[in-house]
Amino acid sequence: MLPSVLPMSLSFxxxxxxxxxxxxxxxxxxxxxxxxxxxxxxxxxxYAACPVAGVDMVDRAVESAxxxxxxxxxxxxxxxxxxxxxxxxxxxxxxxxxxxxxxEALCSTRPVGQLIAGDIAVTxxxxxxxxxxxxxxxxxxxxxxxxxLGMIMSEPYGVVGAMTPWxxxxxxxxxxxxxxxxxxxxxxxxxxxxxxxxTVYMAQLAVKAGLPAGLVNVVLGDGPTTGTALTGHPxxxxxxxxxxxxxxxxxxxxxxxxxxxxxxxxxxxxxxxLVFADADLDKAAAAIAGSVxxxxxxxxxxxxxxxxxxxxxxxxxxxxxERMKAVRPAPTWDEATQYSPIISERQxxxxxxxxxxxxxxxxxxxxxxxxxxxxxxxYEPTLIANVDQNNPAIVEEIFGPVLTVQTFETEDExxxxxxxxxxxxxxxxxxxxxxxxxxxxxxxxAGTVWVNRYSRSRDHILPTGGYKRSGIGxxxxxxxxxxxxxxxxxxxxL
Ligand code: NAD
Numbered sequence: 001m002l003p004s005v006l007p008m009s010l011s012f013x014x015x016x017x018x019x020x021x022x023x024x025x026x027x028x029x030x031x032x033x034x035x036x037x038x039x040x041x042x043x044x045x046x047y048a049a050c051p052v053a054g055v056d057m058v059d060r061a062v063e064s065a066x067x068x069x070x071x072x073x074x075x076x077x078x079x080x081x082x083x084x085x086x087x088x089x090x091x092x093x094x095x096x097x098x099x100x101x102x103x104e105a106l107c108s109t110r111p112v113g114q115l116i117a118g119d120i121a122v123t124x125x126x127x128x129x130x131x132x133x134x135x136x137x138x139x140x141x142x143x144x145x146x147x148x149l150g151m152i153m154s155e156p157y158g159v160v161g162a163m164t165p166w167x168x169x170x171x172x173x174x175x176x177x178x179x180x181x182x183x184x185x186x187x188x189x190x191x192x193x194x195x196x197x198x199t200v201y202m203a204q205l206a207v208k209a210g211l212p213a214g215l216v217n218v219v220l221g222d223g224p225t226t227g228t229a230l231t232g233h234p235x236x237x238x239x240x241x242x243x244x245x246x247x248x249x250x251x252x253x254x255x256x257x258x259x260x261x262x263x264x265x266x267x268x269x270x271x272x273x274l275v276f277a278d279a280d281l282d283k284a285a286a287a288i289a290g291s292v293x294x295x296x297x298x299x300x301x302x303x304x305x306x307x308x309x310x311x312x313x314x315x316x317x318x319x320x321x322e323r324m325k326a327v328r329p330a331p332t333w334d335e336a337t338q339y340s341p342i343i344s345e346r347q348x349x350x351x352x353x354x355x356x357x358x359x360x361x362x363x364x365x366x367x368x369x370x371x372x373x374x375x376x377x378x379y380e381p382t383l384i385a386n387v388d389q390n391n392p393a394i395v396e397e398i399f400g401p402v403l404t405v406q407t408f409e410t411e412d413e414x415x416x417x418x419x420x421x422x423x424x425x426x427x428x429x430x431x432x433x434x435x436x437x438x439x440x441x442x443x444x445x446a447g448t449v450w451v452n453r454y455s456r457s458r459d460h461i462l463p464t465g466g467y468k469r470s471g472i473g474x475x476x477x478x479x480x481x482x483x484x485x486x487x488x489x490x491x492x493x494l
Contacts (some may be wrong), residue, residue, distance in 0.1 A: 027213025067215025
């Protein structure tokens, strides 16, 4: 008789997970008293308290990073050594994917199945992508007269200070750590106080994989205390931030006050999706519904403003409504879960508050508009019609599963509606007209234009970043690597 092989399941009991609670400095987990209560988004149960690093702890982390750079000569070794070390780390991230996924699924809004197939697999791939730049991008010899030799010398900054948001904690840690380390820097990273432990675990894996202790330090805490201490630290040579436009402004202010330094800011969005009557409408509806229900709309690039040609508006909205109504709330620790909770009760109340304000301003809810009758912080996928450009659901980044719908009759009208006074992160365009595609791709005011799709691919060479107040600089792509190097002009008289 053949042995029966039970199917492996990724589902797990959230009460059995051991979390690395503490700062991670110089290769050591430093436990500290928790100050911020943490609740599981999937069922609202309190499970831990996040410590808050003050100025002294941040200082200790920065000193550890400086010492590690000096002792290991990380920025000066043969670049291929950095590539190999980072590859060893990504191999371990993949080998430990299940543990990492469980930590993340317990604390965040990311379902365990999506973490294994998506976030973690892609993060390992992206870190490898950046590791490959280490021995390919470098200094340049430049044309001068023949009595001189001119060089543009490329160097790492030293210690990079990074802050990440709660919506995709592992991916965001990879976006910051991958290019900064490949480029020869050390990093002090402050993850969100709502989802810090997967980042701590990734840092532990880095040391386990052989990266010098102190090269990756993680300090836990909130923005006003820990974040301010980090961005204002005189030995932080460059700041790399992903989060809200509000926090981005506070960081710029703090940097201006404490001393000038370069920064990359990846901020909020309110991205439009334009659908023309000649598009594959079923595909468009699937992509649009997917973009606002994936992670319950808690994505910077979520395409939250549907702008659809009037003649096909009913058909497209009906197809989106059907998909919205099909979502099923379930805990992030169940393998089959596809629909995420909102990160916290507070954030869910904020989402609901904007929806209520939108309705008061004349908006009409075609679906959703309320919290789900289910444990945890789930919110119904929501579609709001009858909104003008001043409606709160159009103006505010909601960061929840909320889509607005507006209609147009001409291309100019569509373009006018797509423009947002604050944000310009991403945009979607659904049409089969090639000339229109090029015309609008040129005119849309956004750092990304997706045509006949609305999602990232695994082409990590495409940079991501915002126009307007959606940010400064880019993550991913060559740009993200180069943003972690500075250049020096050297002119030699021969
Ligand atoms: P947030 O701005 O509240 O927090 C992000 C991080 O910054 C956290 O670690 C937080 O503690 C820290 N922080 C807050 N204030 C700070 C300060 N004054 N100084 C230093 N650090 C500070 O954002 P969030 O609520 O965690 O995440 C949601 C936001 O992130 C949304 O606006 C979303 O659009 C944005 N986001 C942008 C991208 C992108 O690539 N553009 C990607 C993901 C998320």
